[in-house]
Amino acid sequence: MFIDRAIIEVRSGKGGDGMIAFRREKYVAKGGPAGGNGGRGGSVILKANSRINTLFNFRHSKAFIAKEGEKGGIKNKFGKYAEDMIVEVPVGTVVYLESDKSFIGDLNEDGKTLLVAKGGRGGRGNTAFKSSTNRCPRIAENGEPGESKRLILELKLLADVGVIGLPSVGKSSFLSVVSSARPEIADYPFTTIVPNLGVVSVDDSSFVMADLPGLIEGAHQGKGLGLQFLRHIERCRVLIHIIDMSNNGRDAYQDYLTVNNELKEYGFGLNKRPIILVAGKMDEDGAEDKLKSFKKKVKEKIYPLSNISEEGVKEILYACKDLLAVTPKFPLFDEEEREIDYKKYSIEEEEKEFEIVRLKAHLFRITGDKIIKFYKMTNITTDEGMMKLMSKLRSLRVDDELERMGASDGDTVILEDFEFEYVR
CATH class of the missing domain: 3.40.50.300 (P-loop containing nucleotide triphosphate hydrolases)
Known part of the structure; x- marks a missing residue:
């Protein structure tokens, strides 16, 4: 059977979380922070292989998920980077984003590769947050979320x-x-x-x-x-x-x-x-x-x-x-x-700051690629992490936008799986 078109899902790995740790050694007073950064998550990469002639294998294997990066360790140890997932396709495969049919790349040479889902950056450990005003930070970043996409693969023969x-x-x-x-x-x-x-x-x-x-x-x-x-x-x-x-x-x-x-x-x-x-x-x-x-x-x-x-x-x-x-x-x-708008798709497309959606009376949701990414990378289980999130919302003037939309004291605001009360 000749399969010349397939739809697959690719998901890159989340970056490893940063570590909160402190140096504890005999005779070393005030050892300071010692939490390492997390490792990068694995990317998903398509690679052209001249030994493959069809897209038949993608009839059954439709999801390709890379591994997450390793968490940061104590003593400033960095987490291990996850291996990239290499997905081999026939030479002549053209790749589009399913959502808007954007052209991503053309794998027209043997061995040519195409990055389709970039692995998440590892979160920073608390050592990275040390400053002259905060000598003993109790905050670390979560790893950056991976990317998830649905792709269209089309095989166009390389015949003269x-x-x-x-x-x-x-x-x-x-x-x-x-x-x-x-x-x-x-x-x-x-x-x-x-x-x-x-x-x-x-x-x-x-x-x-x-x-x-x-x-x-x-x-x-x-x-x-x-x-x-x-x-x-x-x-x-x-x-x-x-x-x-x-x-x-x-x-x-x-x-x-x-x-x-x-x-x-x-x-x-x-x-x-x-x-x-x-x-x-x-x-x-x-x-x-x-x-x-x-x-x-x-x-x-x-x-x-x-x-x-x-x-x-x-x-x-x-x-x-x-x-x-x-x-x-x-x-x-x-x-x-x-007469089709084949825009060149970029992995680094500009992200929105935020949007606020009124779900019903006294209930609002904050959406937007940037703010959601920031939230997922912030460890709000620590006091400093919570302060960091609230400071970010204030810097984006989220409270002003909520007020403009008619929010009142005590209204519930949702950001992903986190809820808090709006107070003017």
């Missing part, structure tokens, strides 16, 4: 040449003739339901050719195997468009227009790629007459092809070689063509 056309026009037969690939071949629609790859050698050079699932009208809207098909064309530098010239009752010119229109509607400039037009099944009765009629309607050069006698194969392969020599790689993402 893509063989396209309507179903059952002879694409698989052509690939089997020019390479060692052995795709399933039969005379019914969608014989090819997964892409087949073959390495083609021409003189002293070689290139990768893909026989792609058949295209039908409406493919750019997802009909048939359309979107799966078109997704893999995006990386191809040259296309071979095979048109069936057998006596099958179909209009060859209309078939030609159908495929060209689907390429145009999908975008990415697919209809502007170098295309080698091939008249297939020329060994069948009536094919010559059908080709003559077709030539009157198109201006492009047409290469006749017989898969049985292999007549025309050599000319097509040399045409591929010549076009590949002068055709650069096309950009994978063309926002203007696709």
